[in-house]
Amino acid sequence: VAGLPHPVITLLTDFGTADGYVAEMKGVLLSLAPEARIVDIAHDIPPQDIMRARLTVSRYWRRFPPGTVHVVVVDPGVGTARAALAVESEGRFLVGPDNGVLSSAIGVGHARVVDLDVPGGASPTFHGRDVFAPAAARLARGEPLDILGRTHRKSVMIHTPVPIRADGGGVTGEIIAIDRFGNAITNLEPLPGETVTVAGWVVPVVRTFGDVAVGTPCALVGSAGLLEIAVRDGSAANSLGLGVGMPVEWMPAPVP
């Protein structure tokens, strides 16, 4: 798996691109792994938003082919005692800070995690360039995980909150993200009920946008397998006043 002729290295950061920080990382990657194909994921994660980065990583890391190396640098703790990690999980590799951004890969059975050595000359404010990029390049070249550092026993893990089963038979979840279209993604898995309640609105559960009229709110199972609140050809977040953390209640259909 490792040591492909043109290994793929992906990059997720909150650096933006205009300052040149991501560019420096790409230069280091290509200097150390000259045959790599670099794939940008995103650099516009809101600054230091670990929760957002964690959720985004959970969507894509496993979609890439085995051998891919994912670099994830959303790292408000750079320059503190937080560990720097490299992970092997289901044949993919990930590198990033020990702050929860890699939870979705570390939480899988048989995942292996090592504590990366920080080179003496590393900048205390830019481990993306001086610690994570060099480690990613070594993994992309086919070096085994074990020689990059010692086994890391206990990683910081962040989990999506679990919905709560209510007394009356309903389930209460919450909004965990608002996407670019204003769709509100919840932590609820598909339910048999016909409506959900959010922010005082009662919203019908449908199969797809086409099942409601333009401008109408609906709830549907989104592409990550979770219930989303949407407005056809509009923004549910704006129209309904939704935000991350708001509760979403599902009540079972009344017995006729």
Added chain:
Amino acid sequence: VAGLPHPVITLLTDFGTADGYVAEMKGVLLSLAPEARIVDIAHDIPPQDIMRARLTVSRYWRRFPPGTVHVVVVDPGVGTARAALAVESEGRFLVGPDNGVLSSAIGVGHARVVDLDVPGGASPTFHGRDVFAPAAARLARGEPLDILGRTHRKSVMIHTPVPIRADGGGVTGEIIAIDRFGNAITNLEPLPGETVTVAGWVVPVVRTFGDVAVGTPCALVGSAGLLEIAVRDGSAANSLGLGVGMPVEWMPAPVP
């Protein structure tokens, strides 16, 4: 042409990057076409702006070498009955929804269009990942267009509006886009006249920015061969109050 060792797949979406939707598509592409080189075009098309996407696609699809596969996903109709298309035009391939975004390639003589099959397990809200990316990967691997679906007879076509010839010998066009610099791109092809009128301003037609002083409005033939209204080292849209759809009038030079 097809089946290059490192085929190029380009991506244009309105997904932004932070949510990870584009990342999922890239993972699917590289899983199914492991040797591909992925080239980002843009992911910041305004949400669901088909007109803008169509215009941008028209600029670049033919600039890439034959065999390139262009993925275009600006798709407000996902989950409705709109068709999913794959196109072969002048040796390039394009995949995207049947809503007009691919018009510039479909409108060319000898273009072939097929109706993509939607796999049973496809998410009704994310054909980019489950329909278009898999089809693009198959084309990139050299599979012929015909085996991806049946011939599609009548595609949705969006055309740039045609300028109108006025009684007095002039021509009236309109602004079809404002670019990042505030240049207003019109649908007028080069004209022999000396001035154009827009939003009440009479603007001289020149060859290049250098022909006017800093801060001065001018009209010139832009890099797509169309007349643009610009302000040297400034924003014509802001300075002159220009917007998409505004008429632009060219009057012939008075006979001396």
Added chain:
Amino acid sequence: VAGLPHPVITLLTDFGTADGYVAEMKGVLLSLAPEARIVDIAHDIPPQDIMRARLTVSRYWRRFPPGTVHVVVVDPGVGTARAALAVESEGRFLVGPDNGVLSSAIGVGHARVVDLDVPGGASPTFHGRDVFAPAAARLARGEPLDILGRTHRKSVMIHTPVPIRADGGGVTGEIIAIDRFGNAITNLEPLPGETVTVAGWVVPVVRTFGDVAVGTPCALVGSAGLLEIAVRDGSAANSLGLGVGMPVEWMPAPVP
């Protein structure tokens, strides 16, 4: 060095991506250098901000492996008499306008600079597509610098301002950039003093963010080797009211 099997071409522009200008350049690059790997640096440099582009280029151009071709198009003077340059410096190549954006590479000993020929059919408003991309593709294919144009004698050079030594033994520098995190990057190299003064604030000099409490201002040597003003887990620019050009004073520690 030149003529690698999969040469790397990087792109820095102020074009944004939605208009398709960068896409056109990528199409030209891949048509003329079909094996190239294109690496995006940034396209969100503020429009026509030569100073910002120059600083960003200075961070990354040398981090890439020898043979890399860097395309830099922040070019308010397109269509005027400004020269179009190609540069070979320390084994890397750069192409871009003669307006100072390439200063950090041109200023190195043994750098060679040529004046690119502008093809007759080039758009006077888009040298990125018609002059710089073709030149970059030729360099990526291994053509020597000399055949792209004649030696250019005197390039426009922009230098970071030099700090001023004050009478009392202190040094006065200035803020040269604000990054995405709100860190204020100065032109001061590491100093032995214990505090710096900026915008009326006296800020302690520390080794890393972890040395101060959350929300506290500090000054530290950033990843480019220059003193930065930062606020741990916050924005120094917002909290302290900092902007480019503001003076930053270092006074030597008082003798006890």
